[in-house]
Amino acid sequence: MDTVVNRLVRYAKVYSESDYYGQSGTPSAQREFDMARLVVEELHALGIDNAFVDDQCYVYGWLPATPGYEHLPAIGLIAHMDTSPDMTGKDVKPQILHYEGGDIVLNRELNIVMEAGQFPELANYVGQDLVCTDGTTLLGADDKAGIAIILQAVEELLAQQTPHGKICLGFTPDEEIGRGASNxxxxxxxxxxxxxxxxxxxxxxxxxxxNAAMAEVIVHGFSIHPGSAKDKMKNALLMAMEFNALLPALETPGHTEGYEGFFHLQEMEGKVEQARMVYIIRDHSMERFQQRKAAFEKAVAEMNRRYGTGTVEAKVEDQYYNMYERLKDHPEILALAEAAMRAGGIDSPTHSPIRGGTDGSVLTFKGLLCPNLPTGGHNAHGRFEYVPVQSLEIGVKTIKALVGAELVEEIMIGKESTHHV
Ligand SMILES: [Zn+2]
Known part of the structure; x- marks a missing residue:
């Protein structure tokens, strides 16, 4: 039997960083196939012969239901294989440190220290073992901890002959650059x-x-020599600023938190003749999201009223929706997650709203309801990334409970458990 820690250390050493500026489509970097091939190899070793990687670097595999449990729903487990390009993931040298409290020296030679004062949640892990970096790379526990937890849970389920319904396994490339779910x-x-x-x-x-939309705004101006421009010039740059001023000034990422939505101007370029702006529009509430898009269109209409039809053009496209819009009609999917976390050893699971999206929000948008479970990782995308060993082990127990027939029958089918301790 393998262990979840050994798996994480093994996977973390594989260089599979995605690339914002890489090839289009998936994978953005060919090296992501190295991780995909390893996952397929390990799934085969577990007896999951149907596992394969497709030409876009997605890995799939299936465990058929234990005979007699075909009536249970087919549950999917998904993790991503790439690491964030925000910090190098090349030559990762994971180390396991026993944490006694205080600062953690990650690299004596380079004097890289994780300070307890800067990361107060470290206090929760005194007495535990932490998987850390050597301070020169990220760890990639985001999301190789997810892969390690899923594969370890599968190995243990099979070894312990725990009955289960059909289990679908999916491992994606390019999550970190927003393309994880696209193919x-x-x-x-x-x-x-x-x-x-x-x-x-x-x-x-x-x-x-x-709920997320992206808007591209093109402002058409009219350029003429400034010396003879009277009543003729239409300056696209000034009109672009005027357009932005029609949006609520305090509803931007820098002024909002929690459940507050925003308009975010993330790109702006242009000349007198033409300007282009890119906005993202975000809100947890579907009603307020629709109102925001309507307000945006109203600003476009107002600019065209002032300067003539066609002066400002906007293309607004929905990107993904709050998965809760769909999940609220399926509370049993959330109940199963919470019950599994309790079975894993978490007495009172919490949930917080994400100010962003996940692969799961895109998949939910495509029809596959998909909440997000924890891996135990902290400080993702940087040199101070770490994950406590005990959290990884809780993650494995959680996944085993999540797909095990006992809990699924109890929560999804409403049948009383026949298992007596
Ligand atoms: Zn991730």
Whole structure:
């Protein structure tokens, strides 16, 4: 039997960083196939012969239901194989440190220290073992901890002959650059619902994300020599600023938190003749999201009233929706997650709204309901990334309970458990 820690250390050493500026489509970097091939190899070793990687670097595999449990829903488990390009993931040298409190020296030679004062949640892990970096790379527990937890749970389920319904396994490339779900084969995957295992602190799971739209605004100006421009010039740059001023000034990322939505101007370029702006529009509430898009269109209409039809053009496209919009009609999917976390050893699971989206929000948008479960990782995308060993182990217990027939029957089918201790 392998261990979840050994798996994480093994996976973390594989260089599979995605690339914002890489090839289009998936994977953005060919090296992501190295991780995909390793996952397929390990699934085969567990006896999951149907596992494969497709030409877009998605790995799929299926465990058929234990005979007699075919009536249970097919549950999907999903993790991503790439690491964030925000910090290098090359030559990761994971180390396991016993934490006695205080600062953690990650690298004596380079004097890289994780200070307890800067990361107060470290106090929760005194007396535990932490998987850390050597301070020169990220760890990639985001999301290789998710892969390690899923594969370890599968190995233990099979070894312990725990009955289960059909289990669908999916591992994606390019999550960190926002393309993780774009080529995911929802129909071929065949799950009734799924969970991404890609969260943070082991006590917290997530099922509320933003509703998201992206808007590209083109402002058409008219350029003429400034010396003879009177009553003729239409300066696209000035009109672009005027357009932005029609949006609520305090509803931006820098002025909002919790459940407050925003308009975010993230790109702006141009000349007198033409200007272009890119906005993202976000809100947890579907009603307020629609109102925000309407307000945006109203600003476009007002500019065209002032300067003539066609002066400002906007293309607004929805990107994903708050998965809770769909999940609120399926509380049993959340109840199963919470019950599994309790079975894993978390007495009172919490949930917090994500000010962003996940692969799960895109998958939910594509019809596959998909909340997000924790891996136990902290400080993702940087040199201070770490994950406590005990959290990884809780993660494995959680996943085993989540797909095990006992809990699924109790919560999804409403049947009293026949198992007596
Ligand atoms: Zn992640």
């Amino acid at each position: 995911f084969d929802v129909a071929g995957f065949g799950a009734d619902f799924a969970y991404t295992v890609d969260g943070g602190e082991i006590t917290d799971y997530e099922y509320e994300t933003f």
